[in-house]
Amino acid sequence: MTIRTSITVNGKDTSREVEARTLLVHYLREELGLTGTHVGCDTSNCGACTVLLDGEAVKSCTVFAAQIHDCNITTIEGAAQADGSFSPVQEGFRQEHGLQCGYCTPGMIMASTALLTENPNPTEEEIRHALEGNLCRCTGYEMIVNAVRWAAENPNFTSGGAK
């Protein structure tokens, strides 16, 4: 069966008639063309598909689009600041080489963003614990930890609108 679902994504109202089984990640990627959110597994382990649902990190491969009508979703495409500057977390990943191939990166950035919202000054252990649901095959994680620390130490980062 199909169902109409209306979701606010990155501040924009979206509404589509989709199959009930449509996973949120496919709604984002294929209905809305927001391909920054990736799929890396089929067992909810890798976290590449992490987005923010009403500000909290969730795995968009384990949510049906039909379930979350009237919710606010933020994807990596909506992670930057209003003036277009990278967010502190995005900038942290750049400054500390927290990414290599970039495939897990959107999920890592969204999970890290959620962490810093709750805990603006996490320890290394807290960062590692908070990123347990996100797998990276390239970095060995230390530079991801450094990236999150950079963001914690530069919460007011702005590039003055430069992207």
Added chain:
Amino acid sequence: MIPAQFDYVEATSVADAIRLLAEHGDEAKLLAGGHSLIPLMKLRLVTPATLIDVTHIKELSYIKEDGNNIVIGALTRHRDIEESDLVKKHLPLVAHVAGEVGDPQVRNRGTIGGSLVHGDPAADLPAAALATGATMVIAGKNGERRISAQDFFVDFLETDVQPGEILVAIEFPKHTDAGWAYEKFVRRAMDYSIVGVALQLGAKPGVALVNMSNKPHLAVSASQAIGKGAAIADVLAVINDDTNPPEDLNATVEYRQHLARVLTQRAFATASK
């Protein structure tokens, strides 16, 4: 991986959910946080004809104090339990265990009711419910009934929730100021326990084991021994009574029983601090 097709209906209240369950019969499944169900559906190990989405039943998401009990609505998310001051004060074991489920993303979606009705012997929260002596509140067309956590878990991935019924709440007796511990042994932090031990001390002590049987397992003899003030050695001597541990890539029966003893001992050390 893509789930098979299904019909989707949304329940707006408990009564509505019960009505929809009656209407759609055996082929229907309740969808809460979805973190047990959706992965199984994606692998097409589960192919329900209808999903009755209960996530919008706001009345089932709550944590409240009720005399000597803390009552948690079945749709309360792990994260809300983990962060609840009320739960932290009166049921610190439950708050801690809720924070040990999966990873942050899972805890932001997964619900206590969903985890309990899944009946997975390797899951965390069933052990906490057993160790704390929780009571499950189940609603059906004939109203509500109550059943102890011990009787609630029937077999592998099978609970006492009958067709047409829905778990609506969990009543936990308060364990304020009592010792507790949760010991979880894993190879990788995000994984299900190889073995876990949930220990609640105090007036109504209990110890429950994770992944040590075909269903979530209350260590009855050990819990009784603790209640009688037995020495740790005597508790450890009976901790594996009635267990039926699985064998898998990570552990043999013997190793699991050994881990159950080691983790119980550690749990005691932590809980007695």
Added chain:
Amino acid sequence: MSLVGARVLRKEDPNLITGNGQYVDDLQPAGCTSMVFVRSTEAHAKIRSIDTAEALALPGVLAVWTSANIAQLANCPGGLPGLDQPLLAKDIVRFVGEGVAVVVATDRYIAADAAELIIVDYEPLPAVASLSAAMAPGAVVLHEVLGGNTVHFQDFENPLNEAFAAAPRTASLHIVNNRCAPSPIEPNVCLADWGRSGLTLWAAFQAPHHLRNTIAQYFGIPQDSTRVVAPDVGGGFGAKINFVPEFFLTALLSKEIGKPVKYTQTRSECLVAMLHGRAQEHDASVAFDNDGRILALKLTVTQDQGAYPNGTGMGLPVLTTAMAAGCYRIPAVAISWRNVVTNTTPVAAYRGAGRPEASFTIERLIDLIADETGVDPVEVRRRNFIPVDAFPYATHSPLAMYDSGNFAGALDELLKHVNYDELKKEQEKRRQDPAAKLLGIGFASWLEIAGFGPPGSLEAFGHLASWESAQVRIQPDGSAIIFTGASPHGQGTVTTYAQIAADELGIDFDRISVKHGDTAVVPQGIGTMGSRAVAVGGEGVKTASGRVYENAKRIAAHLLEASAEDIIIEDEKFFVKGTPARSVPWSEVAWKSFQPLELPGGMEPGALDSTVFQQVPNFSFPSGAYCCVVEIDRETGGVNIVNMYLVDDCGTVINPLLVEGQVHGGVAQGIAQALYEHMLYDPSGVPRTSTFMDYLVPAASDLPGYITGRINTPNPSNTLGAKGVGESGSVGAPPAVVNAVVDALSHLGVKHIDMPVTPIKVWNILEGAK
């Protein structure tokens, strides 16, 4: 100021941190369809029948193919003649995960539904899922043409019986180097569009020209209208240099149905269908004297090739045996290897490809010698190192002519970080305290062969050649575009090449772009593998940039009415040395380089455009010294890495940030192999670790932080001096970790533990010692 050696932030990142990366699955051309596989659930079986009727009847299904639809087609390229894998199984399946049928539908949901409706009737055959089973007398034979399951056996030239008989001491180990699944977070993905103007294949691949050459050859179509694009690629680790049926099937189906066809592998498929790595067993013996000096080494490698051997897989034991002696001077080395087929996923390159296996065994043997002689493991290493003055050093293998290194120097540097004496005291103290965790200290002085490679080296693996291309093209405004045949997938090549070019050209880093991964854009290319992107491709960028710069100087000299020899550049301005006041900017030189009237005599327009096919005379030999400190929980058997000390010698460092990232990533995969990952099969050939729930790729909280250091012995085979660093960590980490675990348990008589070192293995040892 030189950019080579500077901590420069990556040009790649702005797209990747904003969701603007473009991976193959992100592409959705108009009319794009979706292909899904039906894969074998049997390890070895005859296919009695395949019923596709219901699938074909499903609305939205455009095609369902089995081998019957492609009977005239050759098998998948890259295999061994007669043993190669069909695009879809013909009559028989030989591993769980082998493609049996494909469905194309208008979207991936319908395709998945249709695949579920296909019924394959199998007649199971006995399966051999391990080397021992495959080699047992009377074992079922996978490929009748072979007559057995051994594909190839290379015996010892001289088994060194006399050297071993005469030696004061000998020791042996049987080592299983565990099968791993490379597991890039992006699985195999491809998208084919075969229309009137030719075939375009977008593929998550490490070597697009290699694929272009092969796919054109396979279909008998001209290369000018065959285009392969590897856009952003989500990790490869060697697993994306193999030809897989997906590429050929999407192409064919696209031609058949007249629409683009996309295939996006699921993780569960990826774990059984993407080629595996490692999967070797070693029988190693070493002869030594009472002082721990090695007299002779003998190694037999048995390589599990999986069900269908391929050229890369066959090369693995060659590399392992070539590097058998590691960084040690061993008077006599004997090597032997055999390749065996089993009913498992085929095996090929995985980060390090043959070298981690070599370093693991020699480094385990060094610790075994230490254990036998009572000489400290650090001292055993020192006594056997090839000394700095011995280079170039000819090994037992013609492949491995070591050209540089300072193995003692790396170990010295490492020991500056490791408080070894204190750790040894602490270890002893803890052994006496039954409540304390056991402490183990493990070393690995590792050496690998990288920088693939000299002429002939990659040809042996089926590539066109072993050079790498670099084209440096100055634009009329004086900015530069570099085209490279190296096809990066996370290495940061766009950044490092721009750094190299900026130094050579005197053009600002921000005005240099690097293009890669598209055969219609990049002249020719080989690819990124074998830690070659900087050592070969980067050298090419330097060479081409240097040629362009020389011509630019000539133009500047002409404009300044001076002699080219006197021209220097600063801040993008050419001037005669000593007279900076009169200068000509790069932008003007570039502009005028296209204007015949402005050029010096004999120079043609286009002089600031140089293409180089960079060759190198030898492989490179990155090395290093690692130390791992572990704690072992005596009650649970759990192993925890307390510290990981890493000293690398990758020669010249182009960008320390990126080198650090490569080392960390390689080490993480090495630790994962040592402690977590194992692609396991039951005896009937059913994989037991085919999701990320069971195949334990570690997360952030499962891995330690890293303490790093560096020494630099420049690579003499290129002018950059760079050796490559992509695979180093995966070569050095496994032996360091396992040596630490064995060290922690050595007082119990433990000599060796196979990877992964799981808690239950350790617990069984601890129990056995009671």
